Amino acid sequence: MTTTHATLAPTIKFPTTQIVIDGVDKRFSTSGQEVVALRGIDLSIRTGEFICLLGPSGCGKSTLLNAIAGFSPPSAGRITVDGVPVREPGPDRGMVFQEYALFPWMTVAKNIAFGLEIKGADRADIERRTALLMEKLSLSDFRDRYPKDLSGGMRQRVAIARILALDSPILLMDEPFGALDALTRRTLQDELLRIWQEDRKTVIFVTHSIEESIYLADRIVVMTYRPGTIKTIVPVTLPRPRDTSLGDFNELKRELSRMVMEEQQRFTDDEIRHAAVD
Numbered sequence: 231m232t233t234t235h236a237t238l239a240p241t242i243k244f245p246t247t248q249i250v251i252d253g254v255d256k257r258f259s260t261s262g263q264e265v266v267a268l269r270g271i272d273l274s275i276r277t278g279e280f281i282c283l284l285g286p287s288g289c290g291k292s293t294l295l296n297a298i299a300g301f302s303p304p305s306a307g308r309i310t311v312d313g314v315p316v317r318e319p320g321p322d323r324g325m326v327f328q329e330y331a332l333f334p335w336m337t338v339a340k341n342i343a344f345g346l347e348i349k350g351a352d353r354a355d356i357e358r359r360t361a362l363l364m365e366k367l368s369l370s371d372f373r374d375r376y377p378k379d380l381s382g383g384m385r386q387r388v389a390i391a392r393i394l395a396l397d398s399p400i401l402l403m404d405e406p407f408g409a410l411d412a413l414t415r416r417t418l419q420d421e422l423l424r425i426w427q428e429d430r431k432t433v434i435f436v437t438h439s440i441e442e443s444i445y446l447a448d449r450i451v452v453m454t455y456r457p458g459t460i461k462t463i464v465p466v467t468l469p470r471p472r473d474t475s476l477g478d479f480n481e482l483k484r485e486l487s488r489m490v491m492e493e494q495q496r497f498t499d500d501e502i503r504h505a506a507v508d
């Protein structure tokens with residue numbers, strides 16, 4: 231791989247290791263059949279890094295994110311955050327899902343405040359923080375609306391605000407913008423980058439989109455299709471805001487497309503094989 235786009239080593243920018251994934255395997259058994267979703271995943275993520283997990287459907291991106299979140303432990307190997315083994319979900323890791331996990335019976339303001347209320351924060355603090363986040367994500371005019379009366383983009387803003395309310399240092403995001411139109415998606419990508427830079431979060435962001443991964447990430451972790459392994463890790467050091475029309479951006483896009491297409495082809499072959507057997 232050429233490194234014309236690599237001008238600053240990520241190790242210098244982010245000196246402290248925060249998340250260590252060490253020899254992680256994950257196997258699922260369903261109706262007597264074993265699926266090896268992850269095999270031998272080794273990855274160290276530094277505090278403040280923006281990591282994208284990229285790969286075709288079924289390569290284990292969500293499985294890896296869920297293991298880091300503590301929702302579903304690895305079958306082998308271990309994951310630590312700041313040296314502490316992950317055994318369950320914790321307030322240091324906030325998760326944003328693709329499918330806008332909002333409470334439909336609560337208003338925007340109530341949805342954002344929910345986590346703080348559970349934590350037992352005092353009323354004034356909840357009010358202040360909720361108002362700040364609504365302002366930050368341009369939601370102030372929608373505070374009394376219910377999720378059903380919001381567009382997909384606005385709902386995802388609420389989902390992000392809700393996680394930010396908890397102030398977790400690590401944000402885990404599973405294709406959060408996958409269902410949005412291109413323009414809304416770009417706007418939310420820019421807002422996420424702004425928040426990431428202002429609040430110095432560590433972000434692990436799952437995506438199918440090569441362009442999205444180059445636009446956002448410090449490093450792109452390209453995964454292989456079943457068993458999910460790390461195919462390669464690509465550092466992206468193009469200056470932000472990144473211009474998707476530039477030559478360097480497109481050169482990287484071509485390289486990544488080639489790698490992802492190899493795995494996509496394996497996914498397609500697998501699907502055809504299964505369809506033939508059924």
Ligand SMILES: Nc1ncnc2c1ncn2[C@@H]1O[C@H](COP(=O)(O)OP(=O)(O)OP(=O)(O)O)[C@@H](O)[C@H]1O
Binds near residue numbers: 292
């Ligand atoms: N709870 C489960 N039980 C059985 N198999 C599972 C389970 N969760 C995931 N798998 C299998 O593990 C593999 C990886 O799934 P995973 O959902 O992590 O992929 P993904 O990369 O997130 O895919 P997508 O891009 O479609 O979301 C797939 O083959 C999937 O069928």
Ligand SMILES: [Mg+2]
Binds near residue numbers: 291293404
């Ligand atoms: Mg997934």
